[in-house]
Amino acid sequence: GEDVEQSLFLSVREGDSSVINCTYTDSSSTYLYWYKQEPGAGLQLLTYIFSNMDMKQDQRLTVLLNKKDKHLSLRIADTQTGDSAIYFCAVVFSGGYNKLIFGAGTRLAVHP
Amino acid sequence: GAVVSQHPSWVICKSGTSVKIECRSLDFQATTMFWYRQFPKQSLMLMATSNEGSKATYEQGVEKDKFLINHASLTLSTLTVTSAHPEDSSFYICSARDRDRSTDTQYFGPGTRLTVL
Numbered sequence A: 001g002e003d004v005e006q007s008l009f010l011s012v013r014e015g016d017s018s019v020i021n022c023t024y025t026d027s028s029s030t031y032l033y034w035y036k037q038e039p040g041a042g043l044q045l046l047t048y049i050f051s052n053m054d055m056k057q058d059q060r061l062t063v064l065l066n067k068k069d070k071h072l073s074l075r076i077a078d079t080q081t082g083d084s085a086i087y088f089c090a091v092v093f094s095g096g097y098n099k100l101i102f103g104a105g106t107r108l109a110v111h112p
Numbered sequence B: 001g002a003v004v005s006q007h008p009s010w011v012i013c014k015s016g017t018s019v020k021i022e023c024r025s026l027d028f029q030a031t032t033m034f035w036y037r038q039f040p041k042q043s044l045m046l047m048a049t050s051n052e053g054s055k056a057t058y059e060q061g062v063e064k065d066k067f068l069i070n071h072a073s074l075t076l077s078t079l080t081v082t083s084a085h086p087e088d089s090s091f092y093i094c095s096a097r098d099r100d101r102s103t104d105t106q107y108f109g110p111g112t113r114l115t116v117l
Helices: none
Strands: A004-006 A009-013 A018-024 A031-037 A043-050 A055-058 A061-066 A071-076 A085-093 A099-102 A106-111 B004-007 B010-013 B019-025 B030-038 B044-051 B067-073 B076-081 B090-098 B106-108 B112-116
Touching (some): A018 A085, A031 A071, A043 A061, B004 B090, B010 B019, B019 B090, B019 B112
Antiparallel strands (some): A031 A085, A055 A061, B019 B076, B090 B112
16 A cells, blocks of 8 residues: 655754655655645645656745655745644555545744 | 635534534535544544545545545535544544646645544
């Protein structure tokens, strides 16, 4: 079955860049996603990348995809305190109804 | 665009009662909706996939008689927790897939926190 792994915690200083990493096992996913969850809230879609792309940039967010190594990363430039949240990567599992498989989530803490 | 709402946002009920949670796609039509459960500091666990006009598909280990799902229209799916017990206390999140987009992107509701006393 599909497996998605993330590091659980990342602490950065305000203004620095944050890089959150994710690895997955199923290479058939057409799209790969990053979601953000703030305390007590649902998931907010941050960005996604099509599997035939290596990189996608959207303002402060940069997504890198290495299909050979099955590695996905999210870089947040100029990290702000408002970026403190849990970040989930998710890939589509092709086994049925194209359901999303989530990583465990990376808790990003931004300190002054 | 792509807004999903849930109602209620939180609910407290007595053990043995049933609770219904609604999930609505507000500005798009969703042929497929998903129900997740999230325990504190953990990832989302998919409970079931709901397709409009057909029976829901439940993940292994999820009791279909306990968690009743109805997807009666392209904008509404409901999850009913029947005879709730304290171990059913959790954060329930729904998501919906926009049928007019090809990206398989799921848009999530804000979640419903259920506390069973």
